[in-house]
Amino acid sequence: MEPFFRRVFSVTQRVLHQLKHDKRFIGLSLVVPIAIIYVLYIFFDSLNNPFLDATTYVFPFGAFIVHFLTFVLTAIVLVRERVTETLTRMMVNGYRQMEIILGYLLAYTTLATAQSLLVLAEITWLFELEYSA
Amino acid sequence: MSATLAINARGIHKRFGHIEALKDVDIAVEEGQIFGLIGANGAGKSTFIKLLVGVSDANAGSLSVLGWQPRKQKRELREQIGYMPQSAALYEDLTSTENLRFFGRGHRLVKLDEKVEQTLDFVQLSARADEPVSNLSGGMKQRVSLACALVHHPRLLLLDEPTAGVDLKLRSMFWEHFKQLAADGTTILVSTHQMDEAVHCHRLAIISEGRILTTDTPQQLLQRGQATLHIWRGGQRERHSLKDYPSDLPKALQAHGLDAQVTRVELETNSLEAIVLDMMGSNSIKTEGAN
Numbered sequence: 001m002e003p004f005f006r007r008v009f010s011v012t013q014r015v016l017h018q019l020k021h022d023k024r025f026i027g028l029s030l031v032v033p034i035a036i037i038y039v040l041y042i043f044f045d046s047l048n049n050p051f052l053d054a055t056t057y058v059f060p061f062g063a064f065i066v067h068f069l070t071f072v073l074t075a076i077v078l079v080r081e082r083v084t085e086t087l088t089r090m091m092v093n094g095y096r097q098m099e100i101i102l103g104y105l106l107a108y109t110t111l112a113t114a115q116s117l118l119v120l121a122e123i124t125w126l127f128e129l130e131y132s133a
Numbered sequence: 134m135s136a137t138l139a140i141n142a143r144g145i146h147k148r149f150g151h152i153e154a155l156k157d158v159d160i161a162v163e164e165g166q167i168f169g170l171i172g173a174n175g176a177g178k179s180t181f182i183k184l185l186v187g188v189s190d191a192n193a194g195s196l197s198v199l200g201w202q203p204r205k206q207k208r209e210l211r212e213q214i215g216y217m218p219q220s221a222a223l224y225e226d227l228t229s230t231e232n233l234r235f236f237g238r239g240h241r242l243v244k245l246d247e248k249v250e251q252t253l254d255f256v257q258l259s260a261r262a263d264e265p266v267s268n269l270s271g272g273m274k275q276r277v278s279l280a281c282a283l284v285h286h287p288r289l290l291l292l293d294e295p296t297a298g299v300d301l302k303l304r305s306m307f308w309e310h311f312k313q314l315a316a317d318g319t320t321i322l323v324s325t326h327q328m329d330e331a332v333h334c335h336r337l338a339i340i341s342e343g344r345i346l347t348t349d350t351p352q353q354l355l356q357r358g359q360a361t362l363h364i365w366r367g368g369q370r371e372r373h374s375l376k377d378y379p380s381d382l383p384k385a386l387q388a389h390g391l392d393a394q395v396t397r398v399e400l401e402t403n404s405l406e407a408i409v410l411d412m413m414g415s416n417s418i419k420t421e422g423a424n
Binding site for chain 2: 003021022
């Protein structure tokens with residue numbers, strides 16, 4: 001394998017390994033979007049307006065929540081890397097900026113996919129959505 | 134001459150906004166030396182080391198590290214240097230082995246596992262190799278941090294206060310490691326504010342408020358201090374100040390004579406700490422005067 005990809009996968013592997021150990025972080029990143037969607041469900045339910053189609057709003061909102069949370073969580077982790085100087089150490093130890101960014105991107109895509117599937121399942125169940133061809 | 138220099142810094146200036154962190158810094162470190170950068174907190178030691186590893190750029194001056202320019206030839210340089218930051222800079226939820234493997238992978242090392250094992254053995258942490266770093270004591274974390282800087286056998290080791298917050302026994306062990314590495318040909322630049330460590334270095338640079346006050350060997354620096362010769366003659370003590378005591382002492386003894394009435398002779402010399410503090414004090418007074 002090319003050294004570039006080897007280092008990208010090394011960063012991904014390390015980030016996923018850290019995520020696996022950080023159960024609180026995983027819990028928060030999976031529970032928070034579910035809770036927000038549930039609050040949204042209560043909101044639309046309380047409006048009880050037959051002319052308002054909730055499904056028009058919940059899908060984009062669900063996508064935004066997943067995108068926003070993943071963005072915030074990745075930013076927090078990168079800032080932590082900078083403060084603890086592990087980012088500097090990574091650079092001095094031969095990792096390049098692009099390899100670090102791609103490594104993080106791959107790892108957090110895994111987390112975002114899990115979040116998206118959970119949010120999609122919850123929206124489908126709560127709002128009784130049906131798929132049609 | 135420059136062929137044997139591991140670090141050659143000439144007229145380095147570094148500014149952070151209106152703060153001048155480094156002012157006209159000249160440092161030359163020969164290969165195989167242990168070079169100490171001595172200064173108080175905020176003197177500019179870490180800033181200088183960050184320039185050497187290429188994570189920061191100087192505003193003026195020329196800098197060559199192992200013959201490369203740190204900002205322009207990062208990739209070539211970083212294969213050859215090891216850097217230990219002031220903080221442990223480790224992933225606390227990974228084990229020591231996992232940390233070393235991760236940082237080692239950045240260097241495309243062959244036989245990585247073997248090198249990780251050897252390095253952990255060198256810092257005497259093999260027994261705790263598979264424990265998460267968060268379970269280790271502060272001193273052990275520093276040893277893991279040193280191991281991360283050593284895993285690829287660098288030609289130049291840059292250590293930013295490696296013994297800060299480390300107990301006496303461990304400090305002595307660290308210095309044994311550094312001497313062993315230097316004996317094997319590794320050049321070491323170590324920053325510290327602990328004077329008792331300065332005597333282990335081959336050469337020292339005293340830095341204060343971003344300016345290099347002097348560069349010399351610890352022995353030569355010690356000789357710059359004042360010495361006081363105490364002579365007890367007939368129950369009375371006489372005091373004689375000596376400026377350059379290795380050469381002035383014989384003259385003083387000849388002048389004052391060691392006759393039968395002299396019952397005791399003592400030579401009191403300034404410690405390295407006192408000499409450095411004196412230099413730093415003079416520099417602060419000069420800076421204030423200039424302002």
